[in-house]
Amino acid sequence: MTASSQARLRCYDCGCTYDHGDRTRCSCGEPLWFDLDVDEFEWPTETAQATEQDPATTGIWRYDAVLPVSAPETTTLPPGSTPLVRAGALDSFAGCELHLKPEGQNPTGSFKDRGTAVGVAHALDTDTDWIGTVSHGNMALSTSAYAAAAGLECTVFVPADIPPERLDLLARHDPHIFRVEGEYGRLYEETLALDTDGDAGITFVNSDTPLRVAGQKTIAYELLEQFRLESPNAPSSPGVPSSSTASTASTAPDAIVLPVSSGGQASGVWKALRELTRSGVLAADDVPRLYFVQAAPCDPIATAFREGREEVMPIDADETIAVSIANSDPPSGTRALTAARDTDGAVVAVPDEATREAMDRLATDAGLAVEPSSAVALAGVRELSDRGEIAADELVVTILTGSGYKESVETEPRSRHIDLADLEHELASVVES
Amino acid sequence: MTASSQARLRCYDCGCTYDHGDRTRCSCGEPLWFDLDVDEFEWPTETAQATEQDPATTGIWRYDAVLPVSAPETTTLPPGSTPLVRAGALDSFAGCELHLKPEGQNPTGSFKDRGTAVGVAHALDTDTDWIGTVSHGNMALSTSAYAAAAGLECTVFVPADIPPERLDLLARHDPHIFRVEGEYGRLYEETLALDTDGDAGITFVNSDTPLRVAGQKTIAYELLEQFRLESPNAPSSPGVPSSSTASTASTAPDAIVLPVSSGGQASGVWKALRELTRSGVLAADDVPRLYFVQAAPCDPIATAFREGREEVMPIDADETIAVSIANSDPPSGTRALTAARDTDGAVVAVPDEATREAMDRLATDAGLAVEPSSAVALAGVRELSDRGEIAADELVVTILTGSGYKESVETEPRSRHIDLADLEHELASVVES
Numbered sequence: 109m110t111a112s113s114q115a116r117l118r119c120y121d122c123g124c125t126y127d128h129g130d131r132t133r134c135s136c137g138e139p140l141w142f143d144l145d146v147d148e149f150e151w152p153t154e155t156a157q158a159t160e161q162d163p164a165t166t167g168i169w170r171y172d173a174v175l176p177v178s179a180p181e182t183t184t185l186p187p188g189s190t191p192l193v194r195a196g197a198l199d200s201f202a203g204c205e206l207h208l209k210p211e212g213q214n215p216t217g218s219f220k221d222r223g224t225a226v227g228v229a230h231a232l233d234t235d236t237d238w239i240g241t242v243s244h245g246n247m248a249l250s251t252s253a254y255a256a257a258a259g260l261e262c263t264v265f266v267p268a269d270i271p272p273e274r275l276d277l278l279a280r281h282d283p284h285i286f287r288v289e290g291e292y293g294r295l296y297e298e299t300l301a302l303d304t305d306g307d308a309g310i311t312f313v314n315s316d317t318p319l320r321v322a323g324q325k326t327i328a329y330e331l332l333e334q335f336r337l338e339s340p341n342a343p344s345s346p347g348v349p350s351s352s353t354a355s356t357a358s359t360a361p362d363a364i365v366l367p368v369s370s371g372g373q374a375s376g377v378w379k380a381l382r383e384l385t386r387s388g389v390l391a392a393d394d395v396p397r398l399y400f401v402q403a404a405p406c407d408p409i410a411t412a413f414r415e416g417r418e419e420v421m422p423i424d425a426d427e428t429i430a431v432s433i434a435n436s437d438p439p440s441g442t443r444a445l446t447a448a449r450d451t452d453g454a455v456v457a458v459p460d461e462a463t464r465e466a467m468d469r470l471a472t473d474a475g476l477a478v479e480p481s482s483a484v485a486l487a488g489v490r491e492l493s494d495r496g497e498i499a500a501d502e503l504v505v506t507i508l509t510g511s512g513y514k515e516s517v518e519t520e521p522r523s524r525h526i527d528l529a530d531l532e533h534e535l536a537s538v539v540e541s
Numbered sequence: 542m543t544a545s546s547q548a549r550l551r552c553y554d555c556g557c558t559y560d561h562g563d564r565t566r567c568s569c570g571e572p573l574w575f576d577l578d579v580d581e582f583e584w585p586t587e588t589a590q591a592t593e594q595d596p597a598t599t600g601i602w603r604y605d606a607v608l609p610v611s612a613p614e615t616t617t618l619p620p621g622s623t624p625l626v627r628a629g630a631l632d633s634f635a636g637c638e639l640h641l642k643p644e645g646q647n648p649t650g651s652f653k654d655r656g657t658a659v660g661v662a663h664a665l666d667t668d669t670d671w672i673g674t675v676s677h678g679n680m681a682l683s684t685s686a687y688a689a690a691a692g693l694e695c696t697v698f699v700p701a702d703i704p705p706e707r708l709d710l711l712a713r714h715d716p717h718i719f720r721v722e723g724e725y726g727r728l729y730e731e732t733l734a735l736d737t738d739g740d741a742g743i744t745f746v747n748s749d750t751p752l753r754v755a756g757q758k759t760i761a762y763e764l765l766e767q768f769r770l771e772s773p774n775a776p777s778s779p780g781v782p783s784s785s786t787a788s789t790a791s792t793a794p795d796a797i798v799l800p801v802s803s804g805g806q807a808s809g810v811w812k813a814l815r816e817l818t819r820s821g822v823l824a825a826d827d828v829p830r831l832y833f834v835q836a837a838p839c840d841p842i843a844t845a846f847r848e849g850r851e852e853v854m855p856i857d858a859d860e861t862i863a864v865s866i867a868n869s870d871p872p873s874g875t876r877a878l879t880a881a882r883d884t885d886g887a888v889v890a891v892p893d894e895a896t897r898e899a900m901d902r903l904a905t906d907a908g909l910a911v912e913p914s915s916a917v918a919l920a921g922v923r924e925l926s927d928r929g930e931i932a933a934d935e936l937v938v939t940i941l942t943g944s945g946y947k948e949s950v951e952t953e954p955r956s957r958h959i960d961l962a963d964l965e966h967e968l969a970s971v972v973e974s
Binding site: 182183184185186189191193194195196197208210213214215216217238240253254255256257258259261263268273275276277278279280281282283284285286287288289290291294295298299302309310471472473474475476477511512513514516517518519520521522523524525526527528529531532534535538539540 | 643907
């Protein structure tokens with residue numbers, strides 16, 4: 109079923125096509141993605157058997173019909189199959205009926221594992237021994253781990269001044285780490301140049317390369333399939349084949365909200381919606397609105413949206429707690445901007461205090477510890493509800509991109525120092541108060 | 542299907558039974574577990590639908606027929622359904638055909654979520670507003686997060702000198718933290734006393750309380766079901782009902798290897814094997830040998846095994862990197878010792894250097910970052926293979942109890958400092974070497 113790895117790349121904007129491997133950007137300057145608009149798609153009838161290692165039915169490979177590569181025969185890091193959960197306790201905070209997609213439950217703790225797995229599968233398919241990425245966060249960790257699991261060599265390009273904790277995290281999986289002196293933002297373009305040369309003998313899976321975007325789009329396939337199975341009008345029994353009549357309005361959420369940085373993940377979600385609409389599985393009227401959220405101190409895409417511009421321009425950014433999404437010159441920014449407009453959504457920015465509050469509420473009211481860059485999404489939902497763009501009775505899926513346990517934070521614990529001898533008394537004073 | 546929450550507690554040793562709530566230890570001093578030895582059990586015929594939130598078919602609740610409580614109606618933290626993966630790249634290191642169960646993919650990053658979820662479900666069932674635990678590691682984090690998700694109040698008892706990073710990790714979910722001055726080892730018994738009094742109005746889910754052991758045993762149910770589905774002689778299609786003829790020797794691993802601390806998880810695995818044997822699903826000849834592994838600096842159970850004693854006695858322990866399993870007076874130690882002997886297994890201890898090596902190999906050859914307390918299990922497999930207790934052609938499942946990303950470690954990165962201008966040259970020098 110898998111689409112061919114010889115599939116062509118296409119520009120979403122001008123429609124030009126290219127062979128995969130030739131280049132990752134169109135001559136018009138916009139990023140490319142795989143031209144896999146299958147005309148027919150049906151939800152898999154095999155149920156996703158978590159107790160089975162058959163790759164075709166689990167995780168991202170469940171959607172191999174729309175991926176440019178096949179599942180590897182075996183892996184110690186099966187990506188995807190993260191849960192979709194209702195977070196009713198946060199409905200009033202969010203101002204809607206809130207569903208969460210905690211991507212931190214992927215093997216390396218973030219959504220990046222989906223795209224990494226596709227990149228690694230492609231490297232294995234094409235007998236490329238090396239894989240690389242430009243990142244000092246989730247993507248670097250994910251790429252290092254998947255390379256280790258697949259027996260590939262891995263290079264990771266990080267800024268020269270990377271904090272030691274981050275370096276230690278990456279070094280667990282022993283990639284070749286290049287600490288690059290110079291303008292880190294330029295590295296992305298430089299490695300693209302290496303990649304398209306084909307001389308480097310290395311597959312780069314950067315934030316918005318076609319292979320990664322293909323893997324990342326499975327988040328949308330997965331959450332839409334989960335949402336459909338949750339919906340009262342959808343077939344409720346496992347094993348019941350999907351039919352076109354099952355794809356009614358109530359089987360899709362009203363909106364999907366996620367953080368945006370390079371625009372790669374945003375592009376992937378939009379691509380999934382386009383494919384599902386084209387194949388008729390999702391009615392045009394049912395396409396969820398896409399909302400992308402940035403941190404206000406670094407919000408080039410939100411700025412372009414707010415100002416009604418056609419293109420995203422680089423900005424001079426300030427520091428933000430949402431370090432993982434602080435990209436002042438996002439390579440797929442204009443594509444993300446287009447996705448938000450095309451689906452009647454928006455791109456918004458939230459101040460760090462709102463992000464902190466959302467992060468705290470997720471941890472204390474839903475038990476979900478996420479990184480600041482994930483919490484911006486919930487802060488964005490609240491902002492959109494406040495503005496009246498999301499209504500209280502709307503069903504909203506918020507993608508929580510990564511676990512918060514991987515980085516230390518300073519807290520203000522409710523902690524009291526007691527003596528063992530006073531245990532019963534001290535406990536009673538708290539429980540009864 | 543769920544067994545009644547009024548189920549009785551039984552002592553594995555002397556057979557005495559008690560009502561749940563009366564006490565957690567037998568009058569003979571040994572720990573109790575739920576008396577849920579169902580005479581009939583069949584593997585669920587519903588496939589574990591990861592894309593469905595019906596609790597009865599996913600995660601630990603898939604085995605609700607053998608649990609003392611039912612699934613809560615909804616949760617943001619569905620526990621269980623961790624993958625079972627083949628790690629062929631580590632076969633020669635391990636000296637066997639190695640399968641891994643990475644429990645770090647549970648919502649809070651460790652195996653503890655299984656038992657916590659059962660404790661929380663019980664608290665909700667019995668309208669208990671408070672839940673508590675004695676821990677400063679995975680169990681404390683798990684209990685705090687699940688309490689937050691369920692809207693329960695939570696108390697966590699930690700040593701007065703807990704490191705600030707650990708305190709910050711727990712504090713994310715805002716439990717009431719008691720920093721206890723005095724002998725921390727005694728706290729376990731003290732909270733048991735509070736619990737059995739019933740006066741404290743709080744459900745304690747400590748390491749080997751019956752509720753936790755019930756939840757923890759689902760690891761064994763799950764891995765055996767997964768193993769069965771992987772096996773060539775087992776029904777391969779989802780939805781094919783199990784039959785007694787399917788339970789042949791090849792559908793169970795030869796051995797299960799896991800770290801042991803209090804003995805609670807070891808007891809849970811043993812309980813699962815006993816239940817499955819009793820109901821005829823697992824033939825007596827097919828029961829996997831149970832091997833439990835300790836860190837040599839703190840190995841009271843391994844010492845008792847080695848010396849052929851009937852009971853585990855407290856020891857004076859040294860420091861170990863495997864802090865999470867450094868229990869010098871394990872409350873279910875004798876039960877774990879009995880489980881190892883009963884299944885023709887063993888309890889072994891490994892030096893910290895062996896643990897470091899195993900941790901490194903897991904991260905670099907399987908992409909799995911685990912904590913030292915998990916890596917001891919693989920070090921133990923290697924030790925057992927060296928001794929000839931595990932043969933090269935045997936199928937071994939090693940339980941990796943927790944993620945290694947939650948704690949910082951110092952590494953020696955393969956890192957080189959380069960200038961952006963030298964990128965291509967520097968990359969080529971590494972890739973071509």
